[in-house]
Amino acid sequence: MLHQLMTLLSLPFSRNKLSILNYHQVLEKPDPLRPWEPDRAKFDWHMALLSRHFQPLPLIEALDRIEDGTLPARAVCVTLDDGYLNNLDVALPILNHYQIPATVFVATAFCDGDNMWNDRIIDLLAHLKVDVIDLETAGLGHCTLDSISTRRKLANQIISQFKYLAVEDRLQKVDELYAINGSISETRKMLRPEEVTTLSRAGIEIGCHTHNHPILKGMTPDQQREEVGRNKALLEAWTGKPVLGFAYPNGRFGKDIDTENLAVIRELGFRYAVSTDAGYTARDSNRFALRRFTPWDTSALKFHARMLLNLWANATPGGDRSKAH
Numbered sequence: 001m002l003h004q005l006m007t008l009l010s011l012p013f014s015r016n017k018l019s020i021l022n023y024h025q026v027l028e029k030p031d032p033l034r035p036w037e038p039d040r041a042k043f044d045w046h047m048a049l050l051s052r053h054f055q056p057l058p059l060i061e062a063l064d065r066i067e068d069g070t071l072p073a074r075a076v077c078v079t080l081d082d083g084y085l086n087n088l089d090v091a092l093p094i095l096n097h098y099q100i101p102a103t104v105f106v107a108t109a110f111c112d113g114d115n116m117w118n119d120r121i122i123d124l125l126a127h128l129k130v131d132v133i134d135l136e137t138a139g140l141g142h143c144t145l146d147s148i149s150t151r152r153k154l155a156n157q158i159i160s161q162f163k164y165l166a167v168e169d170r171l172q173k174v175d176e177l178y179a180i181n182g183s184i185s186e187t188r189k190m191l192r193p194e195e196v197t198t199l200s201r202a203g204i205e206i207g208c209h210t211h212n213h214p215i216l217k218g219m220t221p222d223q224q225r226e227e228v229g230r231n232k233a234l235l236e237a238w239t240g241k242p243v244l245g246f247a248y249p250n251g252r253f254g255k256d257i258d259t260e261n262l263a264v265i266r267e268l269g270f271r272y273a274v275s276t277d278a279g280y281t282a283r284d285s286n287r288f289a290l291r292r293f294t295p296w297d298t299s300a301l302k303f304h305a306r307m308l309l310n311l312w313a314n315a316t317p318g319g320d321r322s323k324a325h
């Protein structure tokens, strides 16, 4: 009843506006070191709510319909970044169940079995069976691992320390952390090429996310073309389809991307690119800096209210609690 009322009240300001949601992983079960990632149960009720009170559309179709003025009210698109294996194992059956289209943006360097550097840091902190860890490499000295929240806090501190390093330095520092502190058994988290093919054949749009997941801002145009061109060529070979969409790694305008990056992506033949800045998409939105919105509420009513608030206001008040990557 309340949901219906909210839908009704939102009519005056929800026309011709598109919400693009931004997920990364959909976990098998909740992970105390990754509290921002939804698990199967949470993603299920998110999708149930979208199928019931919103109009989920494929991203390209939604953009075409904004252009010709036929976008249905409360239109929404679902996107997932990076190329996690759980997008196939956990998210896809839920998306299929509710018949919700989605786009997965894949960073191809991780399709050979390596986990992403940020996950490797979190997993080391999560599973290391020692009381004190040597984090000199991250400038944090020796730290006591006395609780899960300490482990989580330290992992996040290291990730922010390494995030803006060049890709090679970043990977080398993570290897150093493992070498100094002893390794853990790592399970594969990312899609392999044949699993990207499976997702594509299941009707998921596959989009680019660069090869190595660098921060594009500050890279030369040639470096950017190499990163993105390689990513695009691999994904087109794996899917047998043209790749039309791009998601900027990290993706905050001003901090991780600038107008020069937008020009390079446009020139490489993409039809659209998404950032991680909060907001909605309208007819006059820049197709190469589309805003996305990350839902993080724990109740369906608050989630619904925040979806509408995102359409009403340009940015999402209260900040974005997601981990952009």
Ligand SMILES: [Zn+2]
Pocket: 081, 082, 209, 213, 249, 250, 325
């Ligand atoms: Zn990413």
